[in-house]
Amino acid sequence: MARDLRGFIQQLEQRGQLRRIQALVDPELEIAEIANRLLQAGGPALLFENVKGSAYPVAINLMGTVERVCMAMNMEKPEELETLGKKLALLYQPRPPKKISQAVELGKALFDVIRAKPDRDLFPPCHQVVLKDDAVDLTKLPLLRVYPGDADKVVTLGLMITKDPETKIPNVGVYRLQLQSKNTMTVQWLSVRGPTRHLRKAAEMGKKLEVAIALGVDPLIIMAAATPLPVDLSEWLFAGIYGGSGVHLAKCKTVDLEVPAASEIVLEGTITPGETGVDGPAGDHMGYYGGVNEKAPLLHFHCMTHRKDPIYLTTFSGRPPKEDAMMAIALNRVYTPILRQQVPEIIDFFLPMEGLSYKVAVISIEKTYPGQARRAALAFWSALPQFNYTKFVIVVDKDINIRDPRQVVWAITSKVDPARDVFILPNNPFDSLDFATEKPGLGSRMGIDATTKISPESDRPWSETLKPDPDTAALCDRRWAEYGLADLKLDEVNPNLFGYDMK
Structure with missing residues (x-):
């Protein structure tokens, strides 16, 4: 063809x-x-x-x-x-x-x-x-x-x-x-x-x-x-x-x-x-x-x-979803290995379509030392040309599914102290079409460290994350059909159940 x-x-x-x-x-x-x-x-x-x-x-x-x-x-x-x-x-x-x-x-x-x-x-x-x-x-x-x-x-x-x-x-x-x-x-x-x-x-x-x-x-x-x-x-x-x-x-x-x-x-x-x-x-x-x-x-x-x-x-631009957003989702997959080569600690990254496909980035890292989340965010902004215009970078631990907004919001709300974990870089070259900035072509960036804190980032010990009992989980897997629930596809979650209006 x-x-x-x-x-x-x-x-x-x-x-x-x-x-x-x-x-x-x-x-x-x-x-x-x-x-x-x-x-x-x-x-x-x-x-x-x-x-x-x-x-x-x-x-x-x-x-x-x-x-x-x-x-x-x-x-x-x-x-x-x-x-x-x-x-x-x-x-x-x-x-x-x-x-x-x-x-x-x-x-x-x-x-x-x-x-x-x-x-x-x-x-x-x-x-x-x-x-x-x-x-x-x-x-x-x-x-x-x-x-x-x-x-x-x-x-x-x-x-x-x-x-x-x-x-x-x-x-x-x-x-x-x-x-x-x-x-x-x-x-x-x-x-x-x-x-x-x-x-x-x-x-x-x-x-x-x-x-x-x-x-x-x-x-x-x-x-x-x-x-x-x-x-x-x-x-x-x-x-x-x-x-x-x-x-x-x-x-x-x-x-x-x-x-x-x-x-x-x-x-x-x-x-x-x-x-x-x-x-x-x-x-x-x-x-x-x-x-x-x-x-x-x-x-x-x-x-x-x-x-x-x-x-x-032809095509046209506007608030997502539009064709350019679909293209960006695909390119997100292409960018990932390039970004990993530039910033090795990054496990995965995601540019949500709702964030205009480049204004918000969520990246996950395997955290091994204090201050690593901030370093990863700073490296991200300089890794590829179009990331210069990313306003918000959210850094989470590797066990967070960065494509699930519920998990990302949980990480932000449970692991972030705004005074300690949010940092802002003012007066950066910026997208002149971004009306949220005070001056055309000049804006600020925000990094959010939503990772688990380690010393000396925090002196408080972190409590253990809640997890189901593995033996009971395996038991339920074996008996799921016996419960009469085999027809339910639990991997297809209805977002309306969690308060999202998809209409």
């Missing part, structure tokens, strides 16, 4: 995970409302085939469940993602092997890198139709307006490709773009991201920054673009490692950049340093409208290429 968007849509349809909508729908609010209702219910992916004002169908909610995210990454279960993470950890910070088995593992990982080297297509599908200059009209794309207070229509799932003007190493990321005119858009990005460095370097060199936006790519490539990488490694290479074979790339028509050859639509253009537009407001992942940025970089597009009868792939 082809490694492209169409192949993934076909796979979803074969598994009964896709619905085709033939009724006429409006990209102005209506598509997002339909998709959001299905996202909330864990419903199928959608392909709108009759979109008002455009000849292109719209695909949305393709990765709206963790199951479908795993499918996009050629895996059946989330647990398999940790195996991938272990492979990436070897490449993220390679260390000299101390044993033969470690050398073999590193050798296999390096072979995977060789196998993942990108290929080039001379006659790529994305060049089947070429439009230049005045023929470029972004208003013909079925761009969504998601929320009534949005300033204009947006692109939310396009890969932005730029290149470092000095090293020529490309950067691939996913950023929100807002329509400004038939051939211009503004971009919303964070100051620490790769394209901002490229734009600063281009300004110093007195050059324009070339940009390509690839729309409708293999979802696996989107996942690779969302993975934190060292600045000198290519997302194309990691996408090939994810997929087991190299990504097919194509040279752009008018800029010195490469894009996935099977992209449905490609926009080519430039950013002139210092040329800006007014961006926002727009609904964002925090669950609020993002503010107005009067100095957002302005992109001019002078070329658009696309496949015959292209499909427009």
Whole structure:
């Protein structure tokens, strides 16, 4: 099966995970409302085939469940993602092997890198139709307006490709773009991201920054673009490692950049340093409208290429659950081995979807010395780039199930003295979209040590944790059917029994 968007849509349809909508729908609010209702219910992916004002169908909610995210990454279960993470950890910070088995593992990982080297297509599908200059009209794309207070229509799932003007190493990321005119858009990005460095370097060199936006790519490539990488490694290479074979790339028509050859639509253009537009407001992942940025970089597009009868792939942000939250849950598994390599005492970690998938982290450690929880929290914040914006880090003992909010809350309430176990780091670079901070782009972090205290952290001896009698527990296991309770599945706990309203 082809490694492209169409192949993934076909796979979803074969598994009964896709619905085709033939009724006429409006990209102005209506598509997002339909998709959001299905996202909330864990419903199928959608392909709108009759979109008002455009000849292109719209695909949305393709990765709206963790199951479908795993499918996009050629895996059946989330647990398999940790195996991938272990492979990436070897490449993220390679260390000299101390044993033969470690050398073999590193050798296999390096072979995977060789196998993942990108290929080039001379006659790529994305060049089947070429439009230049005045023929470029972004208003013909079925761009969504998601929320009534949005300033204009947006692109939310396009890969932005730029290149470092000095090293020529490309950067691939996913950023929100807002329509400004038939051939211009503004971009919303964070100051620490790769394209901002490229734009600063281009300004110093007195050059324009070339940009390509690839729309409708293999979802696996989107996942690779969302993975934190060292600045000198290519997302194309990691996408090939994810997929087991190299990504097919194509040279752009008018800029010195490469894009996935099977992209449905490609926009080519430039950013002139210092040329800006007014961006926002727009609904964002925090669950609020993002503010107005009067100095957002302005992109001019002078070329658009696309496949015959292209499909427009999109998504939207907002209060979870949304597609980006499902992607983050899957990436959580990939991050874990990388994080363990950076911070060895971490046993496991979890980014709850309800915490916007990165604002709250729960990590478990095997505690062996006083102050270790604080050290682990501080190391976590510096381990990967996106953890700079994590506001709260909760550290618990290894016997706490960090994915069970009842156990985490119990650990906090039973093991934390706020004056001793809570520490705050003020004035850190922060997400400007976080309205809880006093100043845009500057905020504080909180660490919570919810581990069992050892001397000299506390002079009070800890009482023994309550546990059932093991012999009685085994007896009940043996007699469970005899009690007439065999039909009860105790591993499927109804959260409403514990006061959670899931509606």
